[in-house]
Amino acid sequence: MPGHSRNGKRRFRSNRERVQALFSLFRREDRVLIPVWADPDALASAFAVKRLLAQRVSQVVIAHVNEIRRVNNQLMISLLRIPVVKFSQISLEDFSRFVLVDAQPPHHEVFQKISFDVVIDHHPETQGWEASLVDIRPEYGASSTILAEYLKAVGISPSVALATALVYGIKTDTDNFEKHCTLQDVIAFHFLFKRLNRHLLHKIEASDIRRSELKYIKLALENMKFRKQRLFTHIGRVPNPDILVVIADFLNHVQEAGWVFVSGEYRQKLVVIIRCDGYRKDAGRLAARAFGSLGLAGGHREKARAEIPLATLGVEGNGNLNTLFLIQLLRKHFRDMQAGRRAQGAAL
Ligand SMILES: [Mn+2]
Numbered sequence: 168m169p170g171h172s173r174n175g176k177r178r179f180r181s182n183r184e185r186v187q188a189l190f191s192l193f194r195r196e197d198r199v200l201i202p203v204w205a206d207p208d209a210l211a212s213a214f215a216v217k218r219l220l221a222q223r224v225s226q227v228v229i230a231h232v233n234e235i236r237r238v239n240n241q242l243m244i245s246l247l248r249i250p251v252v253k254f255s256q257i258s259l260e261d262f263s264r265f266v267l268v269d270a271q272p273p274h275h276e277v278f279q280k281i282s283f284d285v286v287i288d289h290h291p292e293t294q295g296w297e298a299s300l301v302d303i304r305p306e307y308g309a310s311s312t313i314l315a316e317y318l319k320a321v322g323i324s325p326s327v328a329l330a331t332a333l334v335y336g337i338k339t340d341t342d343n344f345e346k347h348c349t350l351q352d353v354i355a356f357h358f359l360f361k362r363l364n365r366h367l368l369h370k371i372e373a374s375d376i377r378r379s380e381l382k383y384i385k386l387a388l389e390n391m392k393f394r395k396q397r398l399f400t401h402i403g404r405v406p407n408p409d410i411l412v413v414i415a416d417f418l419n420h421v422q423e424a425g426w427v428f429v430s431g432e433y434r435q436k437l438v439v440i441i442r443c444d445g446y447r448k449d450a451g452r453l454a455a456r457a458f459g460s461l462g463l464a465g466g467h468r469e470k471a472r473a474e475i476p477l478a479t480l481g482v483e484g485n486g487n488l489n490t491l492f493l494i495q496l497l498r499k500h501f502r503d504m505q506a507g508r509r510a511q512g513a514a515l
Pocket residue numbers: 208209269289308309310340
């Protein structure tokens with residue numbers, strides 16, 4: 168077929184043409200499934216696809232394949248009334264069409280088993296799969312931006328909830344327009360801005376901790392130790408590691424702290440969250456060097472994380488570790504770093 172490749176990567180002259188092609192794939196009797204790895208961008212994108220197809224098919228179901236743990240994401244779903252169900256509760260035979268947003272089939276084993284009709288994403292393009300309509304734009308900061316363009320192209324004014332969801336998706340994936348952001352993301356933000364409710368958005372963005380988790384902040388402060396400009400605290404057993412991230416981000420606000428190390432025990436692992444200012448420091452590299460041989464470790468310049476099986480550390484997971492243990496784990500590394508710097512200085 169001229170101008171129409173085997174795997175749906177047809178060239179379109181406009182978003183309007185692309186959305187028309189999308190619409191032409193669906194019939195009234197279709198029941199559409201959108202499985203998502205539920206993060207803000209994926210949820211918002213799926214919500215937008217549901218809106219686009221609402222009057223055109225008999226049903227659109229959004230099903231999350233991961234467990235939704237983050238408070239922000241739970242609140243996004245409840246405050247914006249995004250209709251989602253657990254993937255384990257649905258059965259694929261009930262659906263005639265499948266749409267994937269903010270991901271590609273190789274990204275998850277669940278997605279791999281489904282033959283998708285439509286794939287819309289902004290991650291780097293992967294191979295070995297086909298769909299009738301494929302729209303992948305790796306240069307975009309968020310899939311929500313692509314969906315905002317779709318809505319605009321066919322003259323659909325998003326509801327307050329949908330506009331707020333899409334803005335949250337874009338802001339999350341672009342780190343508030345500081346990372347992987349293009350002009351298109353800014354234009355989409357401008358289009359959505361007129362419709363969004365900033366009080367709802369702020370409540371969702373600000374809510375990253377539960378009342379029941381406040382006690383871990385108290386523990387973090389009680390157990391905190393400073394060594395030079397390094398802040399260490401071990402919190403003990405935690406119900407989920409997200410609370411460690413929240414505490415590390417908070418302690419990273421302390422002016423005197425150049426480095427922040429927050430650890431906790433979760434499922435027989437020591438989870439260490441690392442923060443620094445990223446200026447002449449590299450948290451990702453430190454995590455890899457200090458913990459890479461012991462477990463999973465990595466991250467970016469300012470943020471990193473390590474997960475080390477307690478068995479590898481030769482300790483038992485009964486909450487008996489403390490901040491001194493964490494300091495001990497990192498002490499050797501900092502000594503090596505200092506020795507390295509001295510050696511460098513001597514050579515000059
Ligand atoms: Mn995304």
